[in-house]
Amino acid sequence: MTDSIHPNVKAAQEILKELGLPNAQTNERAALTLLSLAGVGSNQSLKDSKPELHRTVDLMEFMRIEYGKDYKANTREVIRRQTLHQFMQHYLVTKNRDHLERATNSGLTNYSLNEEILQILKIYPNNGWKKLVKDLVNNTAMLMHKHKRRIAKSQVIVNLPNAAATLRLSAGAHNQLHADIVHKFYLNLLVKKHKSFI
Incomplete structure (x- = not known):
């Protein structure tokens, strides 16, 4: 060219x-x-x-x-x-x-x-x-809204204790691992910590 x-x-x-x-x-x-x-x-x-x-x-x-x-x-x-x-x-x-x-x-x-x-x-x-x-x-704007709704269905949701909103992470094994750590280990740690104060 x-x-x-x-x-x-x-x-x-x-x-x-x-x-x-x-x-x-x-x-x-x-x-x-x-x-x-x-x-x-x-x-x-x-x-x-x-x-x-x-x-x-x-x-x-x-x-x-x-x-x-x-x-x-x-x-x-x-x-x-x-x-x-x-x-x-x-x-x-x-x-x-x-x-x-x-x-x-x-x-x-x-x-x-x-x-x-x-x-x-x-x-x-x-x-x-x-x-x-x-x-x-x-x-x-309307087309983007529809597309974001499609993407949201595949996102990994992380629920943090005492948080005003949930976190939405992009799909993928690493982000699922992060969510699992929060949901399983971090929450268990909080429960154990709470019991130790009782």
Whole structure:
């Protein structure tokens, strides 16, 4: 790829800007991330967007092969924290759609585009894409609420004594172990301590 901006990158940036994402999430890295999530290569159109599961390293490899952008390995965390996280907050992407209970630090952690953004990509630049953008922006809070309810069902609950609220931890064996320690050992310790004062 030459130094000129690829038309797909320009299109992805236009869509991200129309969605109201901050400048840091409408830059080239964000646009390439969106294109990679959609599986749209340099010789394809946005109409070819498809819903696939991608690990961050796979996205980076796609960017390198299709758009000649060779991000270094330590950029993976930047893409995850500064792009994918914001995409999730704007309901463009779902993390671990195939297994919501997957542990946070799993090497299988993946990201995929939500149906609403796929529809926008597939009809861009034809009339109607901006209306779909507006619909998504207007419905983001409701869509996120539904998604958070789905995630809550898989979380590990920790009930602390005398706490005003329960703790919700992400799914995974380590967090389940933490919950078990609190529920079994810590509470037993409190009971024994209480009996010793009687």
